[in-house]
Amino acid sequence: MSSSKSVVVESVIPLSAEQKRVLSSLLKARVGSEKFTEKVNPTLLGGLRVSIGTTQYDMSLTGKLSQLRNI
Amino acid sequence: MKQSLLSVLEQQLDGLSLDATKRSVGKIVSFGDGIATVDGLDQVMSGELIVLGKNTYGLALNLKADHVGVVLLSEDRDLRVGDTVSTTGRLLSIGVSDQIIGRVVDPLGAPLDAKPPIKIKSYEALEKIAPGVITRKSVTVPLQTGIKAIDAMIPIGRGQRELIIGDRGTGKSAIGLGTILNQKGQNVICVYVAIGQKRSFVAQTTAVLEKAGAMDYTVIVSASASDSAAMQFLAPYAGVSVAEFFLKQGKDVLVIYDDLSKHAVAYREISLLLRRPSGREAYPGDVFYLHSRLLERACRLNDDNGGGSITALPIIETQASDVSAYIPTNVISITDGQIYLEADLFNAGVKPAINVGLSVSRVGSAAQLKSMKQVAGKMRLDLAQYRELAAFAQFSSDLDTKTKAQLDRGARVATILNQQWDEPMPVEEQVAVIYAASNGYLDGIKLEQVKKWEEAALDYLKSSHSSILSSIKKEAKITEETDKQLKSAFATFATTHTEWR
Numbered sequence: 289m290s291s292s293k294s295v296v297v298e299s300v301i302p303l304s305a306e307q308k309r310v311l312s313s314l315l316k317a318r319v320g321s322e323k324f325t326e327k328v329n330p331t332l333l334g335g336l337r338v339s340i341g342t343t344q345y346d347m348s349l350t351g352k353l354s355q356l357r358n359i
Numbered sequence: 360m361k362q363s364l365l366s367v368l369e370q371q372l373d374g375l376s377l378d379a380t381k382r383s384v385g386k387i388v389s390f391g392d393g394i395a396t397v398d399g400l401d402q403v404m405s406g407e408l409i410v411l412g413k414n415t416y417g418l419a420l421n422l423k424a425d426h427v428g429v430v431l432l433s434e435d436r437d438l439r440v441g442d443t444v445s446t447t448g449r450l451l452s453i454g455v456s457d458q459i460i461g462r463v464v465d466p467l468g469a470p471l472d473a474k475p476p477i478k479i480k481s482y483e484a485l486e487k488i489a490p491g492v493i494t495r496k497s498v499t500v501p502l503q504t505g506i507k508a509i510d511a512m513i514p515i516g517r518g519q520r521e522l523i524i525g526d527r528g529t530g531k532s533a534i535g536l537g538t539i540l541n542q543k544g545q546n547v548i549c550v551y552v553a554i555g556q557k558r559s560f561v562a563q564t565t566a567v568l569e570k571a572g573a574m575d576y577t578v579i580v581s582a583s584a585s586d587s588a589a590m591q592f593l594a595p596y597a598g599v600s601v602a603e604f605f606l607k608q609g610k611d612v613l614v615i616y617d618d619l620s621k622h623a624v625a626y627r628e629i630s631l632l633l634r635r636p637s638g639r640e641a642y643p644g645d646v647f648y649l650h651s652r653l654l655e656r657a658c659r660l661n662d663d664n665g666g667g668s669i670t671a672l673p674i675i676e677t678q679a680s681d682v683s684a685y686i687p688t689n690v691i692s693i694t695d696g697q698i699y700l701e702a703d704l705f706n707a708g709v710k711p712a713i714n715v716g717l718s719v720s721r722v723g724s725a726a727q728l729k730s731m732k733q734v735a736g737k738m739r740l741d742l743a744q745y746r747e748l749a750a751f752a753q754f755s756s757d758l759d760t761k762t763k764a765q766l767d768r769g770a771r772v773a774t775i776l777n778q779q780w781d782e783p784m785p786v787e788e789q790v791a792v793i794y795a796a797s798n799g800y801l802d803g804i805k806l807e808q809v810k811k812w813e814e815a816a817l818d819y820l821k822s823s824h825s826s827i828l829s830s831i832k833k834e835a836k837i838t839e840e841t842d843k844q845l846k847s848a849f850a851t852f853a854t855t856h857t858e859w860r
Contacts, residue, residue, distance in 0.1 A: 339384060342399035344445060347379040355377050 293341030295324035298348075300332050315340075382445040387411070388426060390440055393587050394632045395429045403427055403446050406486060411444040412437055416467075418451060418589060421633045428633045430589045432467065450486065453597050454479030455604040460548065463565055463579040466590050466597035471581060472565070483600040485593060489655035496661040501726045502613065502670050505541030505783020506534065508713045508776045511735040511793055512742075513698055516726025517547075517611050518659025518668035522690055524675045524682065525700030529712050531674045533780035534698065535615040536564065538672065540571050541783035542613060547670075548605050549573070550614045552598035553581040555591050555621030567781070588632075591625035599656045602669045609665040614657065618674035619650060623686045640685045647689050654693050696720040710777055715742060729836040730790045737797040738772055745769020764802075771801040774809045787832040788817055791845065794837070800849045808859035816852055824848045 295315055297303070303311070303326060312322035319340055329337070334349035385399030395411060400419065403409070409417045415435040421428025429444070453468040456478050463472040466485075470476055498516035515521045523531045539549045551568075553561050561581050568574050578601055582594035595616050602612040616622070623646055630643035638644050650673075657671035673694065675687050680701065682691065691697055696719045705712035724732045744765055751758060752766055775796045778784065784792075792813055795801060804812050820828060827844050831837065837845070 342383050342385060342401040344382050344384040345379055346382065351380055352377040355380070356372075356375070 293319065293321075295319060295321070295341075296327060296339045297324050298327045298329040298332060298337040298339075300328070300330055300334055300348075302326070302328060382448065384443055384445045385427065387438065387440050387442045387444060390438055392632050393431045393589065393629075395431060395438065395444070397427045397429050397444055398425070400427045400444070400446060404450065406450055408447045408449050408451055409444055410447055411435065412442060417444075419446075420629070421635070430629055430633070432587060432589050432593075434587065450484055451593065452482040452484045453600050454481075455483050455601055456480035459578050459601060459604075460576060461574045461578070463561070463581060464597075465586070466580060466582055466593040468597075481604065483604050485596040485600050486652075487600070487603065487656065489652065490658050490660060490664070494658075494660055494664045496659050496666075498659050498668075498722045498726050500611075500659075500668070501728060501786075502538075502547070502611075503541055503545065503786050504534070504538040505785070506537055506711055507778055507784060507789050507793065508711055508715065509534070509698060510727075510786060510789055511731060511776075512715055512739055513696065513713070513718045513720040514722070514724060514727040514731070515670065515672075515696075515720060516659075516722045517670050518657065519696070519720070519722045519726065520654050520657050520671040520673065520694040521720060522673050522675060522694040522697040523700070524677060524687060524691070524697050525712070526677055526680055526702045529700035529702050529705045530710060530780060531676070531700060532564075532617050534700075534711060535617055535672055535674060536567065537780045537783050538613065539568065539573055539577055539615070540781060541785075542576060543572065547576070547611045547613050548602075549577040550598045550602050550612060551577060551579045552595050552614065552616050553579065553583065554594045554616065554618060555582065555584050555625060556617065558583045558585070571781070588625040588628040591622065592629055595619070595622055595653050599653060599669065599671075603656065606660065606667040606669050607665060609667045611667060612669045614669060614671050616653075616671065616673040618676055619690060620674075620676045620686055623649065642685060646686070647693075650686075650690055651693050654690075695722055708777070709773070711780070715739075716746065728786055728790070730831050730834070731786060731793075733837050734790055734793045734797055738793050741765075741769055741772045741797060745773060768799070768802060770806060771804065771809055772796045774806055775801065775813060777810070785832075787828040788820075790831050790837070791820055791828065792817065794845055795849055798846075798849075800853060803860045805859055812856075812859050815856060816849070819852050820848060 315324060316322040332348035332350050335347045337348045338345045383400045383402040385397040387395050388398045389396040395417060403419045405422055407419045409419050409429050411417055412435055415431060415433055417429040417431045419427050420430050459477050462470060462477060465471055498518040500517045502515045502517045503510055504515060523534050525531050542549055561583060565579060568577055580594055580598045582590040598614050602614045605612050626649055627642050631637060635643050654671055657669040659668040660666060673690060675690050677687055699714045699717040700712045701714045748762060748766055775792060801809060827841060830841050
């Protein structure tokens with residue numbers, strides 16, 4: 289089930305080889321597959337945003353800033 | 360200057376922890392008519408708030424196997440197919456605090472009256488389960504509307520739901536607004552929910568309430584005709600959620616829904632766009648539940664649960680006086696009675712155009728001041744006899760004296776019930792006036808002069824016999840002593856004023 293989910297990692301600048309290695313091992317333990325697609329997204333301002341299937345983990349600066357707005 | 364700004368910012372940011380968030384995301388597959396069909400959103404809750412684009416919010420209302428139907432809460436021209444949308448983890452709620460009193464807000468709590476945003480003390484969920492049976496108490500405290508016909512013959516209690524039903528232009532909103540005006544000093548907070556109304560009407564209403572000083576205890580929740588159907592659908596729930604905030608504090612609240620017919624139409628629009636199956640008159644199958652879950656939240660709580668109450672006055676507009684249409688029959692079966700307004704009466708000059716025969720209050724005299732109960736019984740009888748004989752009124756010169764006397768008495772009692780919508784009358788004055796009418800003090804007065812008589816008599820009582828009025832209000836009963844005093848006061852008044860005979 290989880291191996292059919294596509295994993296997309298968005299970052300502000302391209303990830304270094306070391307960062308990519310850590311990510312793969314984490315994903316393998318978590319999701320079961322270590323393959324992921326990288327995307328460079330300058331609007332994040334900082335941090336990472338990882339989407340596993342339809343679940344998105346937002347650790348970006350933009351995400352934190354938008355939490356400051358309340359509705 | 361700079362330092363204080365920094366310290367303010369530091370204060371606000373103090374104690375905030377911004378962790379990584381986990382959300383469900385999806386992609387817009389199709390978009391139009393205020394509905395976005397979204398693929399993904401696997402962990403979405405029913406009715407959850409979805410954020411699309413930058414500032415656009417939507418409600419996930421249709422959870423299907425392969426897509427989610429999201430109803431947009433506001434227009435957004437920047438959304439495109441393929442955009443990513445995400446959940447917020449929150450069900451729809453409105454931020455409330457004591458500061459909301461006197462404000463005009465939209466169903467999400469955003470201010471509409473050009474004043475600063477409301478400081479939020481707590482979030483009240485829009486969809487809540489109504490209080491259980493054990494937590495409730497029966498309705499015994501009256502809610503005075505200030506309208507003689509209603510307070511005397513169709514009395515409303517705090518915690519009751521009373522429907523105001525009639526054609527367009529018969530004075531339904533006027534009864535609601537008049538009731539709000541009469542709550543001055545009665546310790547009742549009022550919430551007026553305007554659903555699908557013209558913005559000019561909401562502006563006018565706000566101005567009228569402000570002028571009368573009613574905004575000191577009133578909140579207006581408005582989703583006007585040009586707002587999205589979703590906002591109009593949410594407005595009544597936002598109104599009752601605001602009321603529940605005050606109910607929790609043990610206060611009495613009055614909520615007026617103006618009107619639920621437009622609410623049902625907005626819900627029908629959303630349901631049809633979401634491709635839900637339609638039933639009678641194209642309304643969705645759960646249109647009864649739409650209104651029953653709203654009106655069941657009006658209640659009176661027992662002392663263990665705070666002792667507060669929410670009284671609901673829903674308004675329904677009928678087409679051509681058809682009370683057996685789908686939505687009117689639904690709401691009639693939910694509420695504890697109805698006030699039936701007729702266009703014929705309105706055109707004949709009876710204002711408020713209440714048809715006393717067809718109107719009922721299922722709580723009745725349990726929620727009526729004893730003094731009012733004493734005088735209203737006789738008045739009701741007089742009016743009923745008058746209505747029976749009304750057909751013979753045209754032949755009044757050919758009738759026997761007894762019938763003629765009944766007709767005259769009935770006509771005067773009916774005329775004394777006429778009232779301007781923005782002139783609510785305190786209950787002690789109502790009791791005095793109805794006492795006079797039922798006991799024949801109006802019998803010699805010309806019909807056109809009855810109003811003048813009423814004004815003058817009340818002035819006289821307020822100036823020379825204010826003790827009678829205050830004792831009616833205090834004792835809540837007409838004692839023998841008060842009865843004697845009233846008789847002598849009216850007798851004196853009759854002898855000094857003969858100009859209206």
